[in-house]
Amino acid sequence: MDPARVPTHVAIIMDGNGRWALSRGLPRLAGHRAGVENLRRIITACVEFGVKHFTIYAFSTENWGRPREEVDGLMFILNEVLDRELEELNRQGVQLRHIGRLEGLLPSIQKKVRQAIERTRANDRLILNVAFNYGGRDEIVHAIRQMLADGLQPDAVDADLVSRYLFTAGQPDPDLIIRTAGELRVSNFLLWQGAYAEYYAADVYWPDFDKEQFRLALEHFGRRERRFGLVSAQLKPKAVPDAASGN
Numbered sequence: 001m002d003p004a005r006v007p008t009h010v011a012i013i014m015d016g017n018g019r020w021a022l023s024r025g026l027p028r029l030a031g032h033r034a035g036v037e038n039l040r041r042i043i044t045a046c047v048e049f050g051v052k053h054f055t056i057y058a059f060s061t062e063n064w065g066r067p068r069e070e071v072d073g074l075m076f077i078l079n080e081v082l083d084r085e086l087e088e089l090n091r092q093g094v095q096l097r098h099i100g101r102l103e104g105l106l107p108s109i110q111k112k113v114r115q116a117i118e119r120t121r122a123n124d125r126l127i128l129n130v131a132f133n134y135g136g137r138d139e140i141v142h143a144i145r146q147m148l149a150d151g152l153q154p155d156a157v158d159a160d161l162v163s164r165y166l167f168t169a170g171q172p173d174p175d176l177i178i179r180t181a182g183e184l185r186v187s188n189f190l191l192w193q194g195a196y197a198e199y200y201a202a203d204v205y206w207p208d209f210d211k212e213q214f215r216l217a218l219e220h221f222g223r224r225e226r227r228f229g230l231v232s233a234q235l236k237p238k239a240v241p242d243a244a245s246g247n
Contacts, residue, residue, distance in 0.1 A: 001049070001215065005222030007175035009053035010046065011129075011197070013189055014039070016181030016205030018070075023205075029073040034207035036081055040088075045211045046126055047092060049218060053127045053171055055099070057189050061135035064104070075109065078132065082112040086119060093125025099167035100134030101142075129168065136191030139167055168193055176221045180206040196228050 014035055021031030039056065046054045059074060089096065096117055102110045113132075143165035147157065163169065173193040179185070182203040186194065200217045202209055227235060 001219055002222060003050055006050045006218060007198075007221055008051070009055070009172050009174045009176075010051050010218075011055035011057070011174040011177045011190055011194070012042070013057045013177070013179040013183075013187060014206040014209075015179055015183050017207060019181065020205035020207045028070055029077075031205075031207060032070075032074060032077055036077060038207050038209065040085070041211060042209070042214055043089070043094065043126070043128065044092070045214050047094075049215070051126065051218075053129070053174075055129040055131060055168075055174060055190070057131045057134070057187070059100075059132045059134070060188060061100075061133060061138050062188065064133075075106065079106075079109055079112065082109070082116055086116050089128070090120050090123065093123045094120060095123040095125075095127045096120045097127060097129045099129050099131045099139075101138070102133070104133050127171065129171070131189070134167070134189075136186075136188045140192060142167075162192065166192060173197065175226075176200060176217065178202060178209075178217050180204060180209045196226070198224050198226065 017031035017035040018028035019031070020034060021028050024030075043054065058078075063074075064071060086096075096119075098113050098117060102113060105113070140162075143162055146165050147161070152161075163173075168190075173195070174190060174197045176199075177186075177190065177194055177197045178200045179187075180202045182201055184201055190197070198221055200220055202213055202217060204213060225232060225235070
């Protein structure tokens with residue numbers, strides 16, 4: 001894999017935990033636990049492959065509508081992960097960030113999230129954005145409200161300004177967005193930031209999306225031509241004049 005073709009920012013919709021568990025006769029929560037175990041492996045792979053920004057879709061604003069038992073279990077897992085994984089992530093040089101709204105989480109969990117962010121603030125080997133209680137539409141609405149609250153005039157608003165009001169402010173947009181479980185939906189994830197991302201659908205459930213599956217996704221990305229609305233001819237480098245001939 002050519003290091004120059006590795007995406008700077010990879011985002012993943014970690015889909016299929018529940019179906020992975022049900023296919024094995026296990027409760028859905030067992031699938032979420034398996035998904036957390038797999039996340040540890042993929043974070044390590046990000047560091048190894050040279051990915052600098054990694055965003056995971058952990059819990060959407062719509063997920064509150066799931067059965068109460070599953071929601072409570074996910075909150076318990078988040079609390080457990082913050083206790084168990086923080087020091088290892090810090091040792092690996094991972095900087096944790098939260099995108100979305102902390103409102104709705106228990107005050108004790110909110111406190112742990114803020115402490116984890118502060119604990120890893122100086123790390124720069126990998127920036128890990130955890131999208132928890134996140135929705136792309138909600139993010140854009142939040143940005144508009146903040147702009148109005150700041151008294152911005154309509155003529156001052158452009159794409160760069162909007163980006164500065166998003167939860168991912170200061171970070172590059174994702175180059176590659178991966179979704180597991182073979183689904184072909186964006187599910188309200190990074191709607192603004194993903195405008196020119198490359199998408200990759202992996203036909204395995206998230207707990208089975210291992211390092212080699214990740215490598216395949218990165219290699220697939222490396223073979224794509226990103227045009228950003230242009231045509232191929234416009235992207236080809238111009239010929240360099242020959243110094244000897246003067247042409």
